[in-house]
Amino acid sequence: MIATTIKAKIVRKGRGYVFTPSDFLNVGTRAAVNQALSRLAKKGLIRRLTHGIYDYPKISPRLGALSPKPDDVAQAVACKGGQVLSVSPAKAANLLGLTTQVPAKLVYLTNGPTRS
Numbered sequence: 847m848i849a850t851t852i853k854a855k856i857v858r859k860g861r862g863y864v865f866t867p868s869d870f871l872n873v874g875t876r877a878a879v880n881q882a883l884s885r886l887a888k889k890g891l892i893r894r895l896t897h898g899i900y901d902y903p904k905i906s907p908r909l910g911a912l913s914p915k916p917d918d919v920a921q922a923v924a925c926k927g928g929q930v931l932s933v934s935p936a937k938a939a940n941l942l943g944l945t946t947q948v949p950a951k952l953v954y955l956t957n958g959p960t961r962s
Contacts, residue, residue, distance in 0.1 A: 929958035
């Protein structure tokens with residue numbers, strides 16, 4: 847029951863969706879959600895990126911499963927730790943169209959600990 851509800855929510859969000867078990871705590875207990883996600887990963891429906899972070903990968907006919915967007919993964923990591931995340935000033939300037947330069951290294955500002 848819990849696994850089918852979680853699967854339906856994931857499919858409804860669409861391919862490319864990056865999530866953590868805490869996104870499904872309204873469905874069941876933490877242990878039940880973890881077990882359901884583990885089973886869905888073993889079946890190949892979702893992919894475990896790292897401990898506690900999963901994605902529903904986009905599929906290319908030529909390349910197979912594609913990597914998720916770095917911004918989506920960073921947002922999932924921040925949500926997992928209960929942190930606020932924002933892009934660096936250089937990336938913000940590019941997103942706002944103030945410059946055409948694209949930062950070579952993705953940097954995020956957060957109120958949490960430093961990570962790489």
